[in-house]
Amino acid sequence: MTPHLSIQPRPETNGAWLAPAKLNLMLRIIGRRADGYHLLQTVFQFIDYSDQIWLNPRNDARIELLRGADQVPAERDLTVRAAHLLKQYTGCQRGVDITIDKRIPMGGGLGGGSSDAATTLHGLNQVWELGLDLDTLAQLGLQLGADVPVFVRGRAAWAEGIGEQLQPLTLPEPWYLVIKPDCEVATAAIFNAAELTRNSPPITMADFTRGDKRNDCTPVVRQRYPAVDQALQWLAARAEAQLTGTGSCIFATCDTEATARQLQSDVPKHWSSFVARGYNCSCNPLVTPLDERGL
Numbered sequence: 001m002t003p004h005l006s007i008q009p010r011p012e013t014n015g016a017w018l019a020p021a022k023l024n025l026m027l028r029i030i031g032r033r034a035d036g037y038h039l040l041q042t043v044f045q046f047i048d049y050s051d052q053i054w055l056n057p058r059n060d061a062r063i064e065l066l067r068g069a070d071q072v073p074a075e076r077d078l079t080v081r082a083a084h085l086l087k088q089y090t091g092c093q094r095g096v097d098i099t100i101d102k103r104i105p106m107g108g109g110l111g112g113g114s115s116d117a118a119t120t121l122h123g124l125n126q127v128w129e130l131g132l133d134l135d136t137l138a139q140l141g142l143q144l145g146a147d148v149p150v151f152v153r154g155r156a157a158w159a160e161g162i163g164e165q166l167q168p169l170t171l172p173e174p175w176y177l178v179i180k181p182d183c184e185v186a187t188a189a190i191f192n193a194a195e196l197t198r199n200s201p202p203i204t205m206a207d208f209t210r211g212d213k214r215n216d217c218t219p220v221v222r223q224r225y226p227a228v229d230q231a232l233q234w235l236a237a238r239a240e241a242q243l244t245g246t247g248s249c250i251f252a253t254c255d256t257e258a259t260a261r262q263l264q265s266d267v268p269k270h271w272s273s274f275v276a277r278g279y280n281c282s283c284n285p286l287v288t289p290l291d292e293r294g295l
């Protein structure tokens, strides 16, 4: 059976919905839209390193964040914004208490906030019995951020447009060592940098498979964040080192968990790190595991 991550509550999650992180296995910037958003080519894969979210229905119509991410005010939290968006779209009068157990580092390029938003859309669609389909949830998700649709759809993907035009991919599911240098990167600052390459020639999926894994954000992030530069130098001396999204996290791909853990054992103590498996399917109530659909 093809292994998959399930975002739905199960006994081992104590009623929590999972919101997994992602890695960008390559990222090219091929243009810019009139509204400032960049046209990308990127490859997304999920990893089994997740936030946990509890969605407890209330007797009134209020949306309350009982515990969220540090330093994110409730009204800006992407789970709260997702809940309001669903109410606005459907006219639903129900309420919810939201509790987030935050594990995915913020400002790390791992998409934690976007994944929290996508999981909330799926969770409340079920808890509030809204009956919305996957396309509608992905469309609503895009209003919250460019990375939200891939988490809603739950498939590793080749992405174009601003990251929302998705073609499912079946990739190898290796182990990754992920290192978080001691800094957070603001995605907007990297996309606004004058020196960012914005005219990379487009490539094909075959080029990626043959090994083109460039991330156009890497030179800008290295130059502006010495901690990321140092971490990349350290990792590149031992393995192929890559930046995910706009950073700050970097990663190396390993064939086995043992290799990844061996590499991790040498990581200097001032950087945090974790080992996680890559997954092509992050299954939600509207997506069945690949093997059950005969794919």
Ligand SMILES: C[C@](O)(CO)[C@H](O)COP(=O)(O)OP(=O)(O)OC[C@H]1O[C@@H](n2ccc(N)nc2=O)[C@H](O)[C@@H]1O
Residues within 6 Å of the ligand: 024, 027, 036, 037, 038, 039, 040, 042, 109, 111, 114, 144, 145, 146, 147, 148, 161, 162, 163, 187, 188, 191, 245, 246
């Ligand atoms: C870097 C990636 O994580 C790669 O997956 C995404 O492209 C970023 O996705 P995200 O964090 O969901 O992005 P948003 O919250 O929509 O936007 C954050 C900031 O990045 C800029 N942004 C984002 C995506 C994109 N294709 N072009 C952009 O220029 C936006 O203008 C905004 O200033």
Ligand SMILES: Nc1ncnc2c1ncn2[C@@H]1O[C@H](COP(=O)(O)OP(=O)(O)OP(=O)(O)O)[C@@H](O)[C@H]1O
Residues within 6 Å of the ligand: 068, 069, 072, 076, 077, 078, 079, 100, 105, 106, 107, 108, 109, 110, 111, 112, 113, 114, 116, 147, 185, 187, 245, 246, 247, 248
């Ligand atoms: N539930 C949430 N968890 C994390 N960040 C949130 C959340 N809600 C809102 N945010 C805001 O979103 C910003 C981006 O957070 P996120 O963890 O997604 O960063 P990231 O990993 O760099 O993501 P990306 O790769 O999508 O740019 C945070 O700095 C924070 O201000």
